[in-house]
Each structure stands twice: as C-alpha cells, then as structure tokens.
C-alpha cells in the first residue's frame with residue numbers, strides 16, 4: 678500500500694470545496710472505464726461537509742452515481758440516527774440521483790440485523806458481479822469519518838469484527854457509539870477500494886489525528902489505521918487546521 682496523502686485546510690468550507698473536486702475527479706476516472714460511479718459514504722459529520730459544495734456543482738452526471746453506505750445504523754430510514762436520512766438531508770434531496778441507485782438497508786427486517794446485513798450484501802453483489810474483482814467489490818471511492826477512539830465505519834477498537842476477513846458486510850449489536858445495532862463494510866472491502874478518503878474536522882479530532890498520522894504500524898493500530906487499500910488503492914485524509922493542531 679502506498680503512503681496516505683494528507684490534505685489540510687484552513688476551514689471546513691475550503692475542505693468542502695476540495696472534497697467536492699476530489700469526488701468529481703474520482704467520478705470522472707470511474708466513468709472513463711465503466712458505466713457507473715460507485716461510492717460508499719459514512720454518517721456522522723461527513724454528509725454535511727460533503728454536501729455543502731458538491732450539491733452546487735454543475736454538469737454532474739448524477740444518474741451514473743451508485744451510492745452505498747459504508748456503515749448504517751439499523752433503524753428506520755426516517756429515524757434521526759439513520760445515515761441514509763443524514764445523507765438525504767445534506768446530499769440526496771438536493772441532486773437527481775435515481776432513488777433505485779441509492780442502496781438503502783431493507784427496513785422490513787429491522788428486528789433481524791443479520792438479515793439486514795445479508796440483504797445489503799446481496800445488493801452489493803448484484804451491483805459488483807460482472808466487474809473486475811469478484812472476491813471483493815472494488816469501490817471507486819469510500820468516504821469515512823474517524824471517531825475519537827480511532828473507529829471508522831462501525832469498526833471499533835478491540836471488537837471481534839476487526840478480524841472479519843471473508844464477508845463483505847457485517848453486523849453488530851454492541852456498538853459503543855449509539856445506536857448499538859449497525860451494519861458495516863468489512864476491512865477486506867475497504868482495503869479493495871480504489872480510494873478511501875477520511876474526513877476529519879474540528880478540535881475534537883486533534884488527539885486522534887495526531888495518533889493516526891504518527892502511527893507507524895497499521896496492522897496493530899487503530900481501526901482507521903488498518904484501512905490501507907491494496908495497490909492501486911490509495912488513502913487520503915481531508916482535515917481542517919483545527920483537527921491538525923497537534924500534528925507537526
């Protein structure tokens with residue numbers, strides 16, 4: 678894996694602009710080789726920062742976007758904890774991505790997280806089968822956040838799911854960050870992506886950003902530090918100065 682690339686910005690507005698440009702560049706490269714741009718997005722503070730500039734860009738072929746969730750909370754889609762709802766508020770409701778291209782969890786199975794994860798994995802299989810890598814899907818872009826404890830997606834420090842090496846989608850009902858029941862992409866999926874970009878902003882991320890960027894050994898490190906896609910995949914960090922204050 679190549680070394681992560683760090684982009685720092687004086688403000689989140691600057692970051693949003695650069696992130697939108699970066700996403701559209703990934704989109705252009707994807708559409709040169711294939712019919713759709715396949716992106717996975719997390720929740721937390723990311724959707725707002727992502728949508729801010731992107732929704733105003735002109736000429737975006739939104740009908741070629743195929744959107745997945747890097748992780749999702751197992752709640753109804755209109756619940757305030759839903760990552761779909763958050764992304765809908767900040768991105769989807771502002772742009773014409775066809776609804777069938779947004780791969781949401783099956784809410785008829787909410788009381789059975791394993792079934793939710795299986796259904797979601799089937800949606801991934803249906804979308805990726807026929808493309809180059811069948812062992813694991815190869816997303817054009819995965820956008821992730823980093824928690825203060827170093828978690829990313831719903832992969833938490835010390836959790837048994839960190840060792841999941843076969844499945845594409847896993848579920849958990851003991852997430853330390855509420856709500857407890859979630860589904861998440863697994864490491865092998867993240868590590869087969871063409872690009873993973875971590876977006877981490879604000880003072881609350883100072884300590885974890887220092888730890889993440891100083892950590893020399895991804896294998897033993899924090900969940901976010903174990904995201905190191907195999908070649909030609911690359912990792913990027915988009916942070917503002919507030920989050921990078923302790924980084925030299």
Ligand code: 6PG
Pocket residue numbers: 719720721722723748749750760821822823824825828829830831854
């Ligand atoms: C979730 C997220 C999670 C998030 C981080 C960072 O659904 O909880 O996908 O992995 O990205 O916790 O969240 P913040 O950006 O809000 O700090």
